[in-house]
Amino acid sequence: MALRTLLLHLDSSPHPSAFDRIVALDGGADEVLSYGAVTEDAVRDLVHGAIFTRGPKDLHNTAIFIGGTDMAAGERLLAAARKAFFGPLRVSLMLDSNGSNTTAVAAVAKLRTAGEVAGCRVVVTASTGPVGMRAAGLLAKAGADVVATSRTTQGAAAAAEAIQRRFGVAVRPVAMADSSQAAAVLDGAQLLLNAGGAGVCLVPRDAWTGRAGLRAVADVNAVPPLGIEGIEVTDNGAERDGVIAFGALGVGGLKMKVHKACIAKLFERNDLVLDAEAIAEVAGLT
Numbered sequence: 001m002a003l004r005t006l007l008l009h010l011d012s013s014p015h016p017s018a019f020d021r022i023v024a025l026d027g028g029a030d031e032v033l034s035y036g037a038v039t040e041d042a043v044r045d046l047v048h049g050a051i052f053t054r055g056p057k058d059l060h061n062t063a064i065f066i067g068g069t070d071m072a073a074g075e076r077l078l079a080a081a082r083k084a085f086f087g088p089l090r091v092s093l094m095l096d097s098n099g100s101n102t103t104a105v106a107a108v109a110k111l112r113t114a115g116e117v118a119g120c121r122v123v124v125t126a127s128t129g130p131v132g133m134r135a136a137g138l139l140a141k142a143g144a145d146v147v148a149t150s151r152t153t154q155g156a157a158a159a160a161e162a163i164q165r166r167f168g169v170a171v172r173p174v175a176m177a178d179s180s181q182a183a184a185v186l187d188g189a190q191l192l193l194n195a196g197g198a199g200v201c202l203v204p205r206d207a208w209t210g211r212a213g214l215r216a217v218a219d220v221n222a223v224p225p226l227g228i229e230g231i232e233v234t235d236n237g238a239e240r241d242g243v244i245a246f247g248a249l250g251v252g253g254l255k256m257k258v259h260k261a262c263i264a265k266l267f268e269r270n271d272l273v274l275d276a277e278a279i280a281e282v283a284g285l286t
């Protein structure tokens, strides 16, 4: 009898994400074992519970998904899970705190349909959140000149440091205190990605329209008001004022496909680590 595919879901937030549980089931997990408020010190025993129950040749039927709203916490849980493996006793892992990797990969893939990103100036507004940090890192790794904003100088600097640490690439930290500064920040940009919180408009219409050189804009905020004024949430390559636009649902459709494809991939073998770059590969971005 074929073994059931089991996903151990370790979430740093108090309530394990319902979204991540549902996508896991839709992506091919037969059962999802979810744990909330998981901290690093709890990871070893949870992982051992997963790797000691099936023999090495069957371990590809077990995998681990790490989520939660806090990106840094997710990275710590991922490191702790990897440390708990030894010899052939390991299972595949995926990190997607707050949809960070899958959403960032989908947004970058959409922007790339508007042309090469290498050598282009890309502004990522609110790059301090999980999605923005991953997107800024992936774009910089692909050779873009990335401007990473936050409302505060300290926030932008901390995000740039975290991106440098994780991706080994530099981005330019820029403070954008509010939307009135968006036009100045967009000076010279070819691409714009808004990664701001839900229901916050960071880029007013007159900041991005009529701007020479701007090729494409993408927004991951689906909650009105949208992050980029003047686009539609359903835009999926629509032309708006001569610029190619992607709204959050346009990005989200691809995000869902990538997320489910990653879950399915986890059960193909027992030694995958699906973090930003590997997830980009699953999406065909490399």
Ligand SMILES: NC(=O)c1ccc[n+]([C@@H]2O[C@H](COP(=O)([O-])OP(=O)(O)OC[C@H]3O[C@@H](n4cnc5c(N)ncnc54)[C@H](OP(=O)(O)O)[C@@H]3O)[C@@H](O)[C@H]2O)c1
Binding pocket: 098, 099, 100, 103, 126, 127, 128, 129, 130, 131, 132, 149, 150, 151, 152, 155, 156, 195, 196, 197, 198, 199, 200, 220, 221, 222, 248, 249, 251, 252, 253, 255
């Ligand atoms: N389309 C999809 O498939 C999908 C999937 C997952 C997430 N999302 C969306 O992607 C976006 C980013 O997600 P996330 O988890 O990375 O975001 P987040 O952590 O909630 O917020 C990102 C950044 O937005 C800024 N921000 C938050 N509230 C603000 C406010 N009231 N005014 C101005 N700036 C504010 C903050 O930056 P500073 O404090 O540094 O300024 C924050 O670090 C969200 O809108 C989320 O809903 C979309």
